[in-house]
Amino acid sequence: MATIDLDRHLAAIQQGDADAFARWLAGAEQPLRRSLRAFATEVDGEAVLQETLLRVWQVAPRCTPDDKPNGLLRLGLRIARNLAIDHLRRHRACHVELTEGDAPAVEPTLPDDELRAAIARCRDQLPDRPSAALAARIDNRAADPDRTLAERLGMKLNTFLQNITRARRLLADCLRRNGIELDPEAS
Amino acid sequence: MTPAERDPLIAQATSAWRPRDADGGARFHPAFCDLDGPGRRELHEQLIVQRRLEAALDPDGLTTTAHAVLHRIRGQ
Incomplete structure (x- = not known):
């Protein structure tokens, strides 16, 4: 199955097109949500995800595409992880073990x-x-x-x-x- | 925590509504804070399923999470 490349919306998003961001969101939300699984017992993934998506929108104009698909989604995955870790550091002393199986897949999903x-x-x-x-x-x-x-x-x-x-x-x-x-x- | 205690908390926290801090940022849902570890893991799984349902019901494939974020972006 061919990979969906959500970066086809990037140029419009960088111009401030919220409708283009909505189309990006439709494919990016699930992999971003899944990426927070390792933090599920410590942070409210819904709150972290909403803040992640807002930051993606804010930093998208500075996102430079590379030769791989879904650059903005990969940036979002890093933001989500960093926000979750930031919550852990600020509010909790516990340690989350991140195993190989927790590595997020960069695979957009759309309802069939x-x-x-x-x-x-x-x-x-x-x-x-x-x-x-x-x-x-x-x-x-x-x-x-x-x-x-x-x-x-x-x-x-x-x-x-x-x-x-x-x-x-x-x-x-x-x-x-x-x-x-x-x-x-x-x- | 019994299922009778856990289930209503999970049901509440599956909402995309979140309290806001002074800067408008999303804070943790009070129900999430009241859940134990197994309940939070169950919440994560239910959120994945529920948002898939929402996306499939929406003409643009958007979930309530996506709509909440777009609402903030558009300043509505």
Whole structure:
């Protein structure tokens, strides 16, 4: 399978094109998130990832392409690792053992058409309340905490969280019945 | 930590919402701080799966994480 080179968006990103950065993000997020696995018990990977992505956007104009693909992603992987280590040094004395198996793969990932079609069908089959909770999270785009989203839906926080968990499980079960396994180890 | 204690914390921390510091930077989710080691490892795995689902549901292939970051970049 040919490697996706996300650097095709680099020139536009360097010109401040946020839409181009969005296209880069669509392929870069998963490998960046996976690269933080070694730190999972010590740092909140979601917070570190969001800060990483902002820094990538800020330093992208100074990124000089080399003869390998995905130079900006490789830069992002270094930023993510350094931010995670910085958090460890500032907040914790513990030591994270980085093994060979923790070396991040520089392989962008994009949702495939089969997954898109199956998940659309499965989402339509969700019961009302899990569907509403899931939609609230997705449509809100991380602007508000769950407590606020729950109040808008007239749910208690715990009920909202149970519906989020139920929606995820039902989607995974439905996808599995369609022959799609959402293994965290797989792309 | 029992599953009954752990599961709601994991569910909360799978949100892309994060508290902000004075400079607008993303801070750790309070639920992450309350999780034990196994719970944090489980959170990492669930985040990978959940963001894949979100990306597949989004017309542009973007997750809630990506939307949160783009929101900050665009200054909205």
